[in-house]
Amino acid sequence: MNAKQLAAEEAVTHIEDGMIVGLGTGSTSYFAILGLAARMKEGLRIQAVASSQGSEDLARQLGIPILPFSDIEAIDVTIDGADEVDENFNLIKGGGGALLREKILAANSRKFIVIVDDSKLVRRLGAFSLPVEIIPFAYELTMRNLAALDCKPTLRSSEGKPFVTDNGNYIADCAFGVIESPAELSNRLKSIPGVVEHGLFVKMTETVIVGSGEGTIAYL
Numbered sequence: 001m002n003a004k005q006l007a008a009e010e011a012v013t014h015i016e017d018g019m020i021v022g023l024g025t026g027s028t029s030y031f032a033i034l035g036l037a038a039r040m041k042e043g044l045r046i047q048a049v050a051s052s053q054g055s056e057d058l059a060r061q062l063g064i065p066i067l068p069f070s071d072i073e074a075i076d077v078t079i080d081g082a083d084e085v086d087e088n089f090n091l092i093k094g095g096g097g098a099l100l101r102e103k104i105l106a107a108n109s110r111k112f113i114v115i116v117d118d119s120k121l122v123r124r125l126g127a128f129s130l131p132v133e134i135i136p137f138a139y140e141l142t143m144r145n146l147a148a149l150d151c152k153p154t155l156r157s158s159e160g161k162p163f164v165t166d167n168g169n170y171i172a173d174c175a176f177g178v179i180e181s182p183a184e185l186s187n188r189l190k191s192i193p194g195v196v197e198h199g200l201f202v203k204m205t206e207t208v209i210v211g212s213g214e215g216t217i218a219y220l
């Protein structure tokens with residue numbers, strides 16, 4: 001079993017009958033969705049909400065019921081991956097482009113479990129370019145305002161065209177280098193008109209499960 005799968009399968013053991021589960025996005029969350037479906041085959045009863053169309057489609061294929069948001073008050077547990085986790089449990093997310101929906105799910109969850117392989121652990125965030133979701137209108141100006149925060153923004157592309165999120169927006173991947181203060185940068189990014197959301201998750205989780213290539217699982 002690979003490191004991502006190990007972390008994902010451990011996270012799934014936290015899910016109990018009757019829970020509403022938030023489904024993350026990405027290759028680690030993929031294993032969590034498979035793990036939930038496997039537990040449902042053994043009798044677990046859950047309902048879910050998803051952070052991307054891809055995760056929703058996968059869940060439906062596997063028979064995991066997806067609820068409309070109008071039917072829920074809160075999410076019991078969300079399980080999701082991350083691109084970087086620092087020593088204070090701050091995260092960079094959005095490598096898969098789903099950061100906006102992922103943050104909405106995490107912010108509305110009683111518990112947010114982050115699952116990663118050990119390559120994602122860093123002392124300080126920033127080696128991974130920070131994904132920032134921006135609206136397409138005047139995105140060139142928004143990118144200039146991002147660059148003024150002392151980073152190098154690159155418009156994410158796919159097959160020669162701008163990558164478009166599930167929300168119809170673009171992603172600017174911003175190379176900051178070491179991020180000294182995630183909380184301060186979060187506020188500065190949110191103050192730029194045209195920025196919808198960014199991939200800094202500041203103090204949003206208390207549970208990080210790490211799988212390693214040696215087959216071990218650790219809770220941070």
Ligand SMILES: O=C(CO)[C@H](O)[C@H](O)COP(=O)(O)O
Nearest residue numbers: 026027028081094095096098
């Ligand atoms: O934030 C995400 C998607 O927007 C993912 O959780 C993050 O990119 C990690 O991906 P993976 O599990 O494939 O390594």
